[in-house]
Amino acid sequence: MENVNDKITRTMENLRLNKMKPYFAESREQLNEIIRKLVNSDKLITSGG
Amino acid sequence: MTLKESGVIDLLNKEFSSVYLDRSAGKNREEVEEIMRKAFVSDTFLTSSNAITENGELYNVDGNGNRVSAMIYGPRQVIVVAGINKIVKDLDEARERVEKIAAPKNTVRLEKNTPCAKTGKCEHCHSDDRICCSYVALAQQRVPDRIKVIIVNESLGY
Numbered sequence: 001m002e003n004v005n006d007k008i009t010r011t012m013e014n015l016r017l018n019k020m021k022p023y024f025a026e027s028r029e030q031l032n033e034i035i036r037k038l039v040n041s042d043k044l045i046t047s048g049g
Numbered sequence: 050m051t052l053k054e055s056g057v058i059d060l061l062n063k064e065f066s067s068v069y070l071d072r073s074a075g076k077n078r079e080e081v082e083e084i085m086r087k088a089f090v091s092d093t094f095l096t097s098s099n100a101i102t103e104n105g106e107l108y109n110v111d112g113n114g115n116r117v118s119a120m121i122y123g124p125r126q127v128i129v130v131a132g133i134n135k136i137v138k139d140l141d142e143a144r145e146r147v148e149k150i151a152a153p154k155n156t157v158r159l160e161k162n163t164p165c166a167k168t169g170k171c172e173h174c175h176s177d178d179r180i181c182c183s184y185v186a187l188a189q190q191r192v193p194d195r196i197k198v199i200i201v202n203e204s205l206g207y
Binding site: 004007008010011012013014015016017018019020021022023024025026027028031032034035036038039042043044045046047048049 | 199
């Protein structure tokens with residue numbers, strides 16, 4: 001059985017190759033921190049889906 | 050579903066309320082559609098993905114098409130939030146995931162009158178309530194890093 005971490009690492013590497021920027025959040029707190037940094041200077045934020 | 054479940058919508062409403070346009074604030078269909086159109090000129094569009102392949106592709110099925118459109122072009126950046134349950138081997142597995150998990154569960158959640166809401170799997174229907182109208186796989190991007198993908202170490206959404 002393959003380690004889930006290997007699967008995540010491979011997925012992130014290939015996202016990078018596809019010119020998308022991958023992040024990994026261990027927790028919801030880390031998720032919020034990443035989002036805060038990415039949208040900090042935005043003038044309009046939307047969501048969907 | 051994922052954005053709500055993970056607390057991202059709460060974060061946006063609490064800390065970025067002056068710049069966050071939440072489509073659930075639309076009072077009627079016209080207002081909701083106007084908010085969806087504004088997404089195309091937004092700085093950031095946040096969404097999730099039905100599946101992420103180990104090859105680094107994002108696979109999404111959409112009803113209105115507003116989500117996949119904005120992912121492809123428009124917003125300055127797109128932030129995709131996804132739990133580890135969304136990672137699949139390849140596009141075949143992504144399609145299977147949508148047909149057997151994501152679409153049937155979403156039709157139940159959205160109270161749609163489709164065969165899959167009753168049987169729990171795609172029946173390749175032609176229902177007016179069908180939510181899987183556009184199938185989009187995003188592969189290598191023209192604008193580097195426009196799409197950010199945050200993988201969260203838990204199971205989130207369908």
